[in-house]
Amino acid sequence: KAGVTQTPRYLIKTRGQQVTLSCSPISGHRSVSWYQQTPGQGLQFLFEYFSETQRNKGNFPGRFSGRQFSNSRSEMNVSTLELGDSALYLCASRTDLNSPLHFGNGTRLTVT
Amino acid sequence: AQKITQTQPGMFVQEKEAVTLDCTYDTSDQSYGLFWYKQPSSGEMIFLIYQGSYDEQNATEGRYSLNFQKARKSANLVISASQLGDSAMYFCAMRDRGDSGKLIFGQGTTLQVKP
Numbered sequence: 441k442a443g444v445t446q447t448p449r450y451l452i453k454t455r456g457q458q459v460t461l462s463c464s465p466i467s468g469h470r471s472v473s474w475y476q477q478t479p480g481q482g483l484q485f486l487f488e489y490f491s492e493t494q495r496n497k498g499n500f501p502g503r504f505s506g507r508q509f510s511n512s513r514s515e516m517n518v519s520t521l522e523l524g525d526s527a528l529y530l531c532a533s534r535t536d537l538n539s540p541l542h543f544g545n546g547t548r549l550t551v552t
Numbered sequence: 553a554q555k556i557t558q559t560q561p562g563m564f565v566q567e568k569e570a571v572t573l574d575c576t577y578d579t580s581d582q583s584y585g586l587f588w589y590k591q592p593s594s595g596e597m598i599f600l601i602y603q604g605s606y607d608e609q610n611a612t613e614g615r616y617s618l619n620f621q622k623a624r625k626s627a628n629l630v631i632s633a634s635q636l637g638d639s640a641m642y643f644c645a646m647r648d649r650g651d652s653g654k655l656i657f658g659q660g661t662t663l664q665v666k667p
Contacts, residue, residue: 473653482660483643488653496654528595537651540587543597 441467444544446531452550458519461547465512465533471495472514473541474506477528486529489514490537518549526551554579554646558658565634566666572619573629573661575644581605584646586627587655588618591641600642603627634665 445464453459465472473496474486485498489508506516512533518525528548532541555578565571577586588600603611603618611618619628631638641660648654 471653475655483645483655483657485648485654490653496648496652498654530595530597532597532653534653537653540599540602541653541655542599543589546595548595 444531444533444542446529446544446547448547449545450548450550452552453521454552455521455523457521458517459521459549461516461518461529461531461549463514463516463531463533463544465514465531466535466542469533469535469542470512471534471537472508472512473532473534474514474516475530475532475543476500477530477546478526483530486516521551523551525549554581554584554648554656556644556646556656556658558644558661560661561659562662562664564664564666565631565638567636568633570630570632571634571663573631573642573644573663575627575629575658577625577627577644577646579625579646581649583650586618586620587645587647588616588627588629589643589645590638591643591660593640597643601629631663636665636667639663639665 471490473488488496492508503519508514528546530546532543557576584605586603590598601613617630643660644658645655
């Protein structure tokens with residue numbers, strides 16, 4: 441079974457631009473969560489989607505948004521990029537709401 | 553609020569020896585779940601082991617075992633017979649609430665295995 445797939449692996453953007461990251465969960469997994477990882481703040485939860493509905497949201501500004509499609513694939517969008525948005529963005533999926541999260545390789549975003 | 557504390561920023565271990573990575577947690581919930589993940593330099597977070605608060609036995613998965621001491625609120629990861637490929641960052645995490653997909657992570661411990 442294929443793991444969680446995140447695209448692209450690397451991104452370089454300029455301040456003020458917007459970016460969309462993609463995540464394909466493990467086949468059969470209906471829940472997708474997003475995390476931001478930085479050296480200073482560590483791993484921080486962004487949001488979780490289950491069956492196309494947002495279940496939880498972390499403490500991030502409205503510039504961070506996401507959605508989930510009917511095939512469980514998810515996208516995360518960041519608008520008006522700031523330098524501080526430079527981070528590794530990790531997507532995770534799980535079979536059901538009581539299962540452990542399985543993470544992808546992440547998308548490394550650099551904002552210049 | 554849930555909190556995870558990992559007090560060892562970095563650890564060294566000799567190949568083939570066992571090593572314990574510390575994790576303490578804080579929660580007011582009676583039912584909770586604890587996880588350990590491994591993150592190699594490639595960035596992927598690899599799920600290692602899970603312990604539920606009501607599990608009577610300590611969890612084990614191959615060379616990984618979780619030393620769960622509920623009264624002390626600790627959930628230490630023990631890696632037996634360390635291998636060079638075990639060199640990575642290790643994170644202890646706790647589910648935020650109930651069946652939430654939100655995990656609270658510790659700051660991590662970098663493990664280096666010496667040949």
